[in-house]
Amino acid sequence: MTGPQTKLDREQFAELFPFHFVVDREMRIIDAGDVLLRICPGITIGSPLANAFSLFLLASPTLHIDREYLIKHKSTLFVFKSSSSDLMLRLQLVILGDPERYIFLGSPWVRNPTELKALHLVLKDFALHDSTVDLLQLVQTTSTSLHDAKQLALRLELNRNELKELVDTANAPILTIDLLGKVRDWNQTTERLTGFSKADAVGKQFVEDFVNEESQQGVRKLLDGSLEGVKNARLEVMLNTRDDRKLLVIFSASPRHDALGKVTAAILVGHDITELDEYRTTLENRVADRTSELSLANAELSRVMRSKDDFLSAMSHELRTPLNAILGLSESLCEGVYGGLTDRQSKSINTIAESGHHLLSLINDLLDIAKIGAGKMELEQSTDSVEDVCQSSMRFVAELASKKKLRMSLVIDPNGPVVHADQRRLKQILVNLLSNAVKFTFEGGSVTLETKCHLERNVMEFSVVDSGIGIAPQDLERLFSPFTQLDSKLSRQYAGTGLGLSLVLRLAELQGGTVSVKSEVGVGSRFTVALPWKSSTSDIATNDHAQDQHATEFSAHESGPLILIADDNESNLLTVGDYLRAHDFRVIEARNGLEAVKTVRTRKPSLVLMDVQMPIMDGIDAIENLRGDMSLAAMPILALTSRAMVGDGERCIQAGANDYLSKPVNLKQLVQTIRNHLNVGPPK
Template sequence: MSSTSETGTARPGTGDPFTGLRLPASLLLVVLGLGFTATYWGESWVVAFTQWPVGLVTVAVIVAPRRWAPVPIVLGGLVGWWTMSLSEVRPLTAVGFGVSVAAQALVGSVVLRWRGRGRPWLRSQGDLARWLVAGTLGPLLGVLALAGFVAAAGVQPGPSRSMLVVLATAFSQLLLVLPFLRLDRATLRVTDPERWAQWIAVLLATSAVFTLQDEVAWAFTLVPLLAWGALRLTLTDMIAQLFVVSVAVLTFASLGVGPYSVSLREGTAVHDSTVLHLFLVSAVLLVVPYTLVAQLFRERSAEAHRERELVGRIMDSATRTAIIGTDRDGRITLFNVGAELLLGYDAREMLGQTPASFVPRSELHAQAEAVGTAPEFHRIARALTKRSSEPRDWRMRRRSGEMRTHSLTITRMHDQRGEVVGYVCTSEDVTARVQRQDALLAALLSEREAVERLEQADRMKDALVSTVSHELRTPLTSVLGYATMLADGDLGDLPPLVAQTLDRIINNGERLRSLVEDLLVLSRVNAGQLDLASEPLDLRDVVRSAYDVVAPQLETRALDVRVTLGESKALVEGDAGMLERVVLNLLTNALKFTPDGGQVDVSVKLEAEEAVLEVSDTGLGIPLEEQDQLFTQFFRSSIAKREAIQGTGLGLSIAHAIIEQHGGVIGATSEPSIGSTFLVVLPRLGVGAR
């Protein structure tokens, strides 16, 4: 089976090469028959020229496949020459007629197929323009070619005969191609009785005018009927009516009946035939454009109606959105279902009103003041749309008197000239959202006040701690000084029981002094006033110094304490006293939390850019869920509380602050009943970043 395109012609190289030529061949046979009849049986050369179907040659070209288009052109020209040579015209005139036919077919087919594929359309104003150009330009060029040959034959055709040939061939080109153009299937919007009434009126008027009357003026009574049909019927109907009227008029004229009867006398034949074809061309040029434009108008009106219905359905379905349209003076022209539901007003009572009906005067004043204009809605809308189309919150009053908050967006409507003709307002009820925002804002303000009170209390606490610590430090120093003098025997020998009691006083006093020192350091940390010295030092020396402090405690403990410091200096820059406090805190904790028989390891290692202090033990450990609180002030693990191990929970937080201020990092890993490892990483002195 051959594959065909949309035009019904065979694709190149497939199927029968002559597929698609049957219709052009049939048309050329019809041209041959009608042309032979017009020239051989015609009673004058006028009849031959006016009744020769030149338009069918153009039709044969446009329905033929493009690659075969030259064939109908040539054959049509040959048929025109042969049939015209049968009449009384001179041979060169017959040749000119054949050339004229071929030229008109060529020009008409090129114009109709311009930038198109397949059979031409007649459905737009561009198609209409091509049809008009093809029906007028082709005959003009054809007549010019014919006139040249006639002049060469020594005959002067004269302007009247030239006009007749132009009108006759234009009529043939314009009318005969119409049934072969592709038309849109327009929907008929009239009732069958009206359609048949128009048809019957046209037929009766044609019969009456062209058989009973001899006055040319009566022929124009047919024009209103054709205009009625062009306005109401489809293009297909009107093309059919044109054919019926044209055939009837030409038949009556050839029979010598009616106002356009063609006289057999040579003197009046040209005039009568010219008037006849002028009427027919006028009818075609009236009906076809008028019908097509009316059809396009109906289609666009129907499309616009469908769009309006769609927009209406969309607006009516937007029950949670108020859509309000106004004219340029602010009078309401649209009030959708959503506006009715959200505001409680009926659309019919709101049309012609202004938004001031539901916008309080105070709100209009507030919005007008914000944009610097008068408190009238259309002036506010004009000012807002000049700036931006961002939504703004408006307070609106429902019919019940309840005040609601709407997020309102206003946009302009323009006409075709770009002038503002009105405004479209779309809004949503955001009262609940505004209430939530207000509640959230109130909660935030309350929380902010609470935070400020807490910060004030914290500052008061820090001030109290600092003051109390300073006030305790002086008397505590005196107490420990005198107690030490008594213990050393500076004031005489003491009984054993008194000496033992005095040792307890000194030990607890030292604990109290350590607590006071921690509190003083903590207050400086919280105040951001922890001033550290900055000097080069060997981290190993810091560890040795701290170890010497805790060494006396090891004499009464059964612990395996190992200190590994390495051979190379671990040079860092910092405050020796504060770093010793860190190491001392880590050693003291390791000793406190490691039972007798356990092991404590202290080491200093050097990495590429860091000095690393590691303190590990095989003590009680820290629960995993509590490890992220290790460096929090006053934190003590649940194991420390259960085992009643003394401590304030300040040492590690102070150590963390000190190490951070040295540009280092402190961290820990621990497992209950296995032990803990603390790492302190400090930047090495004199080693640049890689």
């Protein structure tokens, strides 16, 4: 081995070993690297080594450097400390002979870049092969990493504290249960609610020590599920408290995982529902109380409703009965039954009669509105001739129309010859509209009732058109409100209940229909009632009823006895008919003797009330006619006679009537008489 056999000049040597120095046998520095000379002013060529450096030894005082020591420890790493600065050199000794020279090779001992700076060194001062720079860079990056790690730890600690604070201050019990069912964590809210401190709880069995017996089984299942990975399972749990209070909590349980995703515990987050539960119980009790109260109230309401119905019924009877007497007696007075009257007396009696009729209308309308409002109005649907219904309605207003010289006309749409509806209520609607038309049309004007069948819409329209005073647009909205007469002057000029149009609207709606109005002040009005209509109704246009051209049945109860009232006076038909219907009779009507005879033969009523004075065929002829038919022999006939015509009663009995009653009829007595003849008692 001959070695590299290289001869380096001083510059090359200094580049490789910028911190070297050479000492002679007398221990004097005879050469040194330029960098060392720059950073270590204590080194002077020719001066003793001991002046520039001392030897740094572990566990020994600083040692004076001498030749023997160096030779003895030549294989050691020497650490020289500068006498003039903080510089420490780590050196390896190479001894060359002839002349004897001691060459020290190495570099400064620096532990960080700051020391480097303090020694006025830059990286370039080190030889490229010197790992000191690498170590410095490594130290620096490690230091940076440590700094980062500390920052990260600080941030994590901050997050942890924030989380802990959040958990502690959350207004919810939050606790952690480990795999063995022991409490691992227990927040402040749990402490406050249970009265058990975290120190009391941690390490204890959650279920056995803190859960009420009735909830234990459920909680075990909840925890088992959560530890198997089930998230957000919920359960109402009764917890034990230090002071034995009731504590009801809804817990939501979720698994807690470690960094490897393994379940390590169950986290329970709860919501105290103790107050809510108490409130719920209170509420349930209150609901039960209120339900009970409501039941009582309902019962009371039913009783009141029954009372109201009874009241309405009683009012119907009790008001109409004396009113009938008033009307009948007025009529009798007018007819001179009780002797002749002066003009002044006649006028007063007429006023009484008119007021009585008005009152009767008012009572009837009020009762109907009350019935509709209470849902008690029952419709009796039947199919009948449109013309019959219209004619019948027009007859009601014929007298007044005639007095006012009005042109009355009826236009029937041939496409709709029959209508399926509650005939009595339809007639009531039409009579109301026609009465208004007649009432609010000046003398010489016209009133028309026309029908229009809209096949495509299945609607039948009944329109009452007049050339009357008309209605202002702003008044149309409140036209159908009860007790409305648009102009107070009118209410004085034209008598009316103010209920008519309200009743028309309700009756139409009750049958699934509508009411509309078009009007122009000073020109006239058109009121149109549109009712549902089916073309199939035409299939039953020709039935038994159709033969009774002018007889109309208004039946309240299918099972009641059927009574035929034969009278040409519409008011009487209405008054007596309503009263009988109110007492559970079915009623059909005829307006002269001939109609009565025909109707009896087709309808076979249980009993006939026959007025004596009627057009076409009077009552006595009709009775005789009926008695000529042996099949009708058992049918009772009650004659209604006028007190003005003395002997009418006896003539009726002779003609075949079973009994007679004088007008004005006492309605109560009438009903009793009918029941006597039919051998039926009052309804239960």
